[in-house]
Amino acid sequence: LLHxxxxxxxLCAAALGxxxxxxxxxxxxxxxxxxxxxxxxxxxxxxxxxxxIFAEKIKKIEQGAKRLGLSCIRARLQDATAFDPSLGxxxxxxxxxxxxxxGIIGRKPEIKYKKEQDLQDLPQVQAxxxxxxxxxxxxxxxxxxxxxxxxxxxNGAVVQAFLKEHxxxxxxxxxxxxxxxxxxxxxxxxxxxxxPHKGQRAQTDGFFIATIKKVRGLSVEQQSLEGKIDIKSLExxxxxxxxxxxxxxxxxxxxxxxxxxxxxxxxxxxxxxxPAALRQSLFRLACLQMED
Numbered sequence: 462l463l464h465x466x467x468x469x470x471x472l473c474a475a476a477l478g479x480x481x482x483x484x485x486x487x488x489x490x491x492x493x494x495x496x497x498x499x500x501x502x503x504x505x506x507x508x509x510x511x512x513x514i515f516a517e518k519i520k521k522i523e524q525g526a527k528r529l530g531l532s533c534i535r536a537r538l539q540d541a542t543a544f545d546p547s548l549g550x551x552x553x554x555x556x557x558x559x560x561x562x563x564g565i566i567g568r569k570p571e572i573k574y575k576k577e578q579d580l581q582d583l584p585q586v587q588a589x590x591x592x593x594x595x596x597x598x599x600x601x602x603x604x605x606x607x608x609x610x611x612x613x614x615x616n617g618a619v620v621q622a623f624l625k626e627h628x629x630x631x632x633x634x635x636x637x638x639x640x641x642x643x644x645x646x647x648x649x650x651x652x653x654x655x656x657p658h659k660g661q662r663a664q665t666d667g668f669f670i671a672t673i674k675k676v677r678g679l680s681v682e683q684q685s686l687e688g689k690i691d692i693k694s695l696e697x698x699x700x701x702x703x704x705x706x707x708x709x710x711x712x713x714x715x716x717x718x719x720x721x722x723x724x725x726x727x728x729x730x731x732x733x734x735x736p737a738a739l740r741q742s743l744f745r746l747a748c749l750q751m752e753d
């Protein structure tokens with residue numbers, strides 16, 4: 462059996478470099494073609510967790526894996542911006558982030574009718590996803606960031622900002638076969654923008670690929686925040702939802718939000734109108750990021 466895939470996606474899967482027996486996370490996987498190719502590279506040995514935020518797309522990944530006879534793929538409904546420590550650590554994490562899609566406008570001409578205002582917030586979303594999924598990478602593991610756009614603000618700028626904030630990660634050279642396919646002479650090249658023109662050596666859609674590696678563990682400060690929710694960054698509705706998952710009534714969201722943004726406390730202990738048990742739970746699950 463086979464599945465249809467553009468060369469750019471094939472190169473992306475090749476750049477991930479997944480090997481038999483490894484654990485791989487594909488955090489924005491739908492419709493699943495990169496997960497399928499990675500599984501084939503792995504000889505269907507190991508584990509690939511293929512995530513998406515939409516249930517109907519999870520079904521398509523499951524159907525595709527079953528049709529191709531790939532048993533190492535497990536599709537999971539998961540928001541790429543929300544950390545789930547139960548997933549554990551992975552050898553390789555693929556972050557094929559949602560983007561403006563400018564690189565595939567030849568196949569999807571309707572993209573040119575997107576409003577500019579609808580695209581302005583994409584770099585922030587991409588940065589949030591990349592920051593979150595980097596937590597799943599084990600020391601020595603690979604994190605690959607890719608998009609099907611040509612806009613620098615969604616590509617290199619996102620990765621460079623991430624590296625600045627995460628000294629535990631460093632650029633890692635693209636695999637030799639990927640460099641060769643893309644006509645890259647620099648053996649240390651760790652990112653590439655593929656342009657969809659006739660003279661392009663790889664003959665692909667427009668695409669961006671960057672590979673980085675987790676070369677060291679987290680600092681003590683980073684470890685203290687690892688896996689915790691930055692509660693100050695949540696909007697009221699999001700905060701109320703998080704508290705509801707903890708079994709709290711709806712009005713608690715307004716109480717906590719007031720402590721955070723009106724009274725501007727720097728400790729959960731100062732939230733005196735909350736039950737002690739709730740304050741303890743917040744301390745375990747969330748952090749109060751101090752503003753500069």
